[in-house]
Amino acid sequence: MSQTITAAHSAAIDALHTAYLAALDKGDMAAWASTFAADNARYFCISAENDHRGLPLALMYDDCRGRIDDRVSFVTKVWVGTYEPYRTRHFIQRLSCEAAGNNQYRLTSGFTIMMSAEGGTTAVLTSGEYRDLIEIQGDGDKFRAVFRERRAVYDADVLPRYIVFPF
Amino acid sequence: MSSQCTGNYTGKAPAVWPAKVNQIPKEVFGDAALFEEELKTIFYGDCWHIVGHFAEVPNVGDFKTFDLGRVPLLISRGKNNQVRVFYNTCTHRGNQLEVATSGNRKEFECPYHRWLFSLEGALTACPGSKEFAPDFKQENFGLMEVKSAQFMGLIFVTMGKNTPPLTEWLGEIVPPTLSTLLGGDGRLKLLGYQKVRYDSNWKGYNDNDGYHAPMLHTAFRLLNWQGGTTGFQRMTKNGHVVFEAELKAIQNNGFVNDPSLVEFKGSDPARGSRIVQLFPATVMVKHLDIINLRFAIARSHDVTEVHYAYFAHEDDSEELVQHRIRQGSNLLGPCGMISMEDAAIFQRIHIGNQTPGFAEFQKGVTSLMEVPMDVKQNDETGNLPRWEHYRKVMGFKREGEK
Numbered sequence A: 001m002s003q004t005i006t007a008a009h010s011a012a013i014d015a016l017h018t019a020y021l022a023a024l025d026k027g028d029m030a031a032w033a034s035t036f037a038a039d040n041a042r043y044f045c046i047s048a049e050n051d052h053r054g055l056p057l058a059l060m061y062d063d064c065r066g067r068i069d070d071r072v073s074f075v076t077k078v079w080v081g082t083y084e085p086y087r088t089r090h091f092i093q094r095l096s097c098e099a100a101g102n103n104q105y106r107l108t109s110g111f112t113i114m115m116s117a118e119g120g121t122t123a124v125l126t127s128g129e130y131r132d133l134i135e136i137q138g139d140g141d142k143f144r145a146v147f148r149e150r151r152a153v154y155d156a157d158v159l160p161r162y163i164v165f166p167f
Numbered sequence B: 001m002s003s004q005c006t007g008n009y010t011g012k013a014p015a016v017w018p019a020k021v022n023q024i025p026k027e028v029f030g031d032a033a034l035f036e037e038e039l040k041t042i043f044y045g046d047c048w049h050i051v052g053h054f055a056e057v058p059n060v061g062d063f064k065t066f067d068l069g070r071v072p073l074l075i076s077r078g079k080n081n082q083v084r085v086f087y088n089t090c091t092h093r094g095n096q097l098e099v100a101t102s103g104n105r106k107e108f109e110c111p112y113h114r115w116l117f118s119l120e121g122a123l124t125a126c127p128g129s130k131e132f133a134p135d136f137k138q139e140n141f142g143l144m145e146v147k148s149a150q151f152m153g154l155i156f157v158t159m160g161k162n163t164p165p166l167t168e169w170l171g172e173i174v175p176p177t178l179s180t181l182l183g184g185d186g187r188l189k190l191l192g193y194q195k196v197r198y199d200s201n202w203k204g205y206n207d208n209d210g211y212h213a214p215m216l217h218t219a220f221r222l223l224n225w226q227g228g229t230t231g232f233q234r235m236t237k238n239g240h241v242v243f244e245a246e247l248k249a250i251q252n253n254g255f256v257n258d259p260s261l262v263e264f265k266g267s268d269p270a271r272g273s274r275i276v277q278l279f280p281a282t283v284m285v286k287h288l289d290i291i292n293l294r295f296a297i298a299r300s301h302d303v304t305e306v307h308y309a310y311f312a313h314e315d316d317s318e319e320l321v322q323h324r325i326r327q328g329s330n331l332l333g334p335c336g337m338i339s340m341e342d343a344a345i346f347q348r349i350h351i352g353n354q355t356p357g358f359a360e361f362q363k364g365v366t367s368l369m370e371v372p373m374d375v376k377q378n379d380e381t382g383n384l385p386r387w388e389h390y391r392k393v394m395g396f397k398r399e400g401e402k
């Protein structure tokens, strides 16, 4: 665990975060999915209450790559035309970064999600913490960072609305 | 089926309740004054309300807080393993006793003047009591208990004076489906919650029907998922609905990359889907291998809060528990593949109902004069007996009725 992060790896991780936020803020689900490792990745979105109490149930529980792609279909194929549209703005602040070996890093970041309902005002959707396992893939000067796992632990005990997009 | 609930709402809305049984006046969804009457007559009246399940407080000292309308409740498992429901208020000056949503305590302490209550509600300490009023008796100041009853661990409460016994309230057609939904014996294990607020009247939240499923939920079509033909909807005169559908296992047609999401491991092989909806506001669902109890709080005429609680059965294998976690998380809640749309409708129908006129029920209506009690699986008329019960409980007269 003594591996320290290089400036290049740090920049790759920043680029990954930016790509993730940009994808969601544009409502681009395919771009969201492409921030995860292609072969094996997990995404969880869970309340702080469940997380804190050790209750495993989540709001989104994508424990394999296939279901991350299925979540894209939920939004782009299954739910089309049913929900009240809303746009989001995600803001994050890195809290910790620790090397985990094998070109992997464990990161935590605080996040805030603002939501603007179509025809409505802007409000806070929730805040929370991302707990990530990030991997640097490729070598030489051609490499990129991807999520092996992202766990979005949201703060609201009660969410202010039903949810379409991942956090 | 008797119900002693009788209201005498004297507010304005609705001015007229139509004679035709398939028309519901939209005014009942958007009226703040009516909501106050509903609190008194229904939520604080002679009805039973589901506030939790024993599996949420499995160990001695476990507690959960919940609200019935605006009334704060404290559900506590005492030393003898008995679960009691108290008003969540100190018996001294009324300070809210417990602030946590759940936890485990040895006793409950009010911070204001440090009165101390046992898990069973007895007042065990009250500093300075030598100088209390001459008629003060410590044994008279235990926590106020709310009348409760249980069915397979489901916790019901009532604040009414004339509420019928729970068995009578549930009637005959509810218990068989409800017990199967609760894993056969109610020995459940809590998996977690999804909690959300809907901008919707509690009656709109409860008005989901048997007609919509193949229409609204595109996933059924995309997955070529058939509801089967052996299902039914049965209603009681006091507003409960029991729904069962076969829900044949899907042949994966390639729409989902990970078919485990819609797999049926057959923890209840007879039926893919069982829904029990109890008047006024509780919906409970067994869908595939998901056991989902939805504890609802009517917050105002405009807001309904729902705590979707998910469970496994105590005897489940590790693998089945994991499957239930995966399926529950992704299929049925406020973000579920086949239920996010229901949530969207709760809010959209509330917006649409702020207009003049009536919610018009059509599918399955055979008579305009008689409330239907014989209803098919995919009819929307299953909701009409509940509306009729609501109308009577609140004391609305039909057009032309004396």
Ligand code: FES
Binding pocket: B090, B091, B092, B093, B094, B095, B110, B111, B112, B113, B114, B115
């Ligand atoms: S209000 Fe609780 S001790 Fe006084």
Ligand SMILES: [Fe+2]
Binding pocket: B208, B212, B213, B216, B217, B338, B339, B342
């Ligand atoms: Fe539905």
